[in-house]
Amino acid sequence: MSTFKNFSKPIVAGVMLVITACGCISPAKTTPTEVNWNDLSVYEANLIQGEHATLATMSEATVYHLDVSISPNFGTVNGHQEVRYINRETVELPSVYFRLFSNESGGQEVVSVVSVDGKPASFETTSSSSALKVTLPAALKPGDGITISLDFSLTLPLTTEQNFGLLGYFNGVLALDSFFPIIPVYDENGWHIEATDPDGDKTYNDAAFFQVNVTAPSNTTIVASGVEIARSQQENNQTITFADGPARDFYLVASNQLALKSTTVGETTVNSYYLQGKQNGADRALSTAVDAIRVFNNRFGIYPYTEFDIVPLALSGGGIGMEYPGIVGIGMSVYDNLGLLEETVAHETGHQWFYNLIGNDQVDQPWLDESLTQYVTGLYYLDIHGQDGWNASKSGWNSFWSRTLKAEIPIGMPVSSYPGYTYGSIIYGRGPLFLVALADFLGGPIFDNCLRGYCENFRWQVVDTASFEEWFQSRSGKDLNAIFLKWVLP
Numbered sequence: 001m002s003t004f005k006n007f008s009k010p011i012v013a014g015v016m017l018v019i020t021a022c023g024c025i026s027p028a029k030t031t032p033t034e035v036n037w038n039d040l041s042v043y044e045a046n047l048i049q050g051e052h053a054t055l056a057t058m059s060e061a062t063v064y065h066l067d068v069s070i071s072p073n074f075g076t077v078n079g080h081q082e083v084r085y086i087n088r089e090t091v092e093l094p095s096v097y098f099r100l101f102s103n104e105s106g107g108q109e110v111v112s113v114v115s116v117d118g119k120p121a122s123f124e125t126t127s128s129s130s131a132l133k134v135t136l137p138a139a140l141k142p143g144d145g146i147t148i149s150l151d152f153s154l155t156l157p158l159t160t161e162q163n164f165g166l167l168g169y170f171n172g173v174l175a176l177d178s179f180f181p182i183i184p185v186y187d188e189n190g191w192h193i194e195a196t197d198p199d200g201d202k203t204y205n206d207a208a209f210f211q212v213n214v215t216a217p218s219n220t221t222i223v224a225s226g227v228e229i230a231r232s233q234q235e236n237n238q239t240i241t242f243a244d245g246p247a248r249d250f251y252l253v254a255s256n257q258l259a260l261k262s263t264t265v266g267e268t269t270v271n272s273y274y275l276q277g278k279q280n281g282a283d284r285a286l287s288t289a290v291d292a293i294r295v296f297n298n299r300f301g302i303y304p305y306t307e308f309d310i311v312p313l314a315l316s317g318g319g320i321g322m323e324y325p326g327i328v329g330i331g332m333s334v335y336d337n338l339g340l341l342e343e344t345v346a347h348e349t350g351h352q353w354f355y356n357l358i359g360n361d362q363v364d365q366p367w368l369d370e371s372l373t374q375y376v377t378g379l380y381y382l383d384i385h386g387q388d389g390w391n392a393s394k395s396g397w398n399s400f401w402s403r404t405l406k407a408e409i410p411i412g413m414p415v416s417s418y419p420g421y422t423y424g425s426i427i428y429g430r431g432p433l434f435l436v437a438l439a440d441f442l443g444g445p446i447f448d449n450c451l452r453g454y455c456e457n458f459r460w461q462v463v464d465t466a467s468f469e470e471w472f473q474s475r476s477g478k479d480l481n482a483i484f485l486k487w488v489l490p
Contacts, residue, residue: 037063037084037147043209046227046243046326048267051304054460058246060086060145062208066180070216074169074254077154079180084147089186092139096148097191098132098181100125101202104195105167106157111181113151121148131193132181154179160316162198170314171332172275174254177322178203182249185361185462194363199423200415201362201369207460209245214252216240221258223273225250225325227307246460247325248356253311265290266297271309274335278312281335285310288342292349295383296376299448300353300455308352310345320344323351346380347373353455359462364414367488368463371411371431378432394436400429412465412488434487441483442476450475465489 040055040063047054066081087093102109111132114123122135132150140146156168166177184192185204196202214222218238226244233239244250258273261282270289274282289310293303305326313322315331321344322329328348334341350373354360360368374397381389403425409418411431418426439447450472457471465488473480 035065035082035084037145040209040245042211042229042243043245045229046245046305046307048302048304048306050302054246054304058207058209058460060088061246062086062183062206063245064180064182064208064210064250066210066212068180070174070254074174075156075158077156077176077179078152079154080149080151081180082147082149083183084145085183086145087140087142090142092141093136093186094139095133095135096140096146097126097184097193098134098150099178099184099193099203100130100132100181101178101196102154102156102167103129104162104202105177106159106162107167107179108155109152109179109181110154111150111152113149115149116146118147118149123150127193127195130195131191150181152181160314164317164319165313165315165331166319166322166329172255172257173312173314174252175313175329176252176254177324178249179252180250183208185359187462192361192363196363197415199418200366203249204361204363205248205359206462207246207248207359210242210247210250212242212244212250212252214240214242216254217256219256220254221256221260221273222252222254223258223271223309223311223327224252225327227305227326244325248359249325251324251327253313253327253329258311261286263290265293266302267306268293268303269307271307273309273311275312275332278332278335281338281341284338284341285330285335285345288345289349291384292346292380295380296350296353298383299376299379300452301357301459303352304357308349321348323348323355325356326352343377347377350376350380357460358455358458359460361462361464362415365412365465366415366427367411367431368465368468370427371435374428375432375435394433397429397432400425401433403429406430408486410488410490413490417490430487437487438472438480438483441480442472442478446476447472 044052063084064081066079068077068079070077085096100109114121114134116136124133126133134148157163160170166175185206192204215237216222218236222240224242225247226242228240229243230241257275261272263270263286272282272286297303307326309327311329312332313329320331320334330344334344354372355369362369378390378393381393404422409426411426411434415423453475454471469480469484
């Protein structure tokens with residue numbers, strides 16, 4: 001998730017996507033296209049050379065194809081999507097679920113037509129309309145695959161009240177957070193379709209692939225997860241094709257008010273988008289992202305993508321930043337506070353490792369991405385600003401924890417188990433201090449070795465608290481039961 005000035009209300013943190021915003025609403029696509037679902041070579045452009053071999057190991061990952069039209073006033077979205085889904089579980093699946101997160105974020109998303117392998121299928125919304133259950137014509141056996149097609153329409157919210165500025169058109173920027181139906185994780189507990197908490201992030205997704213075509217007026221800048229692989233011009237419109245994946249989501253920003261500063265670090269182009277008058281902030285965001293990528297590359301393994309984007313968002317409710325695969329959103333107001341801007345960009349960059357490269361249940365075990373990212377932000381300050389930077393980070397974590405009078409509340413609970421401001425105090429304060437305590441217990445070099453190995457071993461996988469503890473215990477050879485009982489486990 002993100003960093004926040006006011007921790008009482010944290011923000012929530014392929015697809016073939018055709019987006020039209022050209023003066024009229026194009027009809028959603030209704031006929032299937034011939035697609036070679038097994039050909040993932042298009043995503044090589046999104047990956048650094050050393051990551052290309054990953055594609056051969058993810059042939060069963062979910063692939064989405066999505067056609068979307070956006071109204072000229074950026075108020076509605078209509079879409080058709082096709083999804084290749086393979087059952088990678090050990091049990092048969094009689095149904096497949098999609099999350100409709102927009103219905104939890106002030107939007108109104110309705111699915112109207114669903115088919116499985118070209119034949120009509122029955123479907124229903126559940127979990128207060130935040131999930132869609134698609135009943136399969138026959139149970140899907142392990143290793144078998146299907147293609148699910150569906151049409152949906154979304155009316156975007158007019159205020160930031162339920163979405164913190166992550167979904168809708170605000171202050172000249174269109175932000176599309178979790179706007180399309182997406183398949184959640186299935187594990188030993190079943191499909192993860194539980195209600196989410198407004199104080200935390202919503203998504204819990206496997207790594208997937210997204211191929212995206214975006215059609216919009218020529219004067220509109222489109223910034224999205226993935227990398228541009230093709231572009232064409234039709235009179236006053238442009239069509240841009242993006243390839244995104246492996247990744248845990250697809251995110252899109254559109255605006256005709258964005259300027260750009262860019263540089264490179266290794267094989268990665270870093271883009272800092274900004275609004276008029278925010279050039280100094282854009283420079284600081286750019287330099288911070290470059291420094292953070294270098295620090296985290298050295299400590300945790302190389303950033304996998306050939307592009308990393310920073311975009312300004314009209315965040316509200318105390319939100320100052322939000323992470324997505326290959327792209328992060330920074331609150332517009334933060335650009336005037338260069339110190340806070342550096343901290344926010346470093347934190348959101350850290351999430352590229354802890355949330356995207358290594359996935360986790362952000363609803364029920366948020367410490368695995370938020371507390372870890374808060375901790376590695378401290379490592380950024382250590383490597384860039386020296387001991388004083390590290391000490392300042394630890395002081396900040398202690399200040400957050402002090403809001404609960406340093407109550408020894410476990411960090412390993414679901415978001416909903418933390419009343420009021422305690423979520424921020426424990427996850428962003430006590431959480432990173434647990435990792436300091438763990439490093440002290442194991443010894444700095446051993447802990448650093450364990451953490452790097454954790455990043456390498458679980459790359460593109462999903463982890464939980466048990467697998468984190470087991471990894472560090474087996475790698476270090478030390479019994480960690482007592483320290484996890486003291487800090488983590490309820």
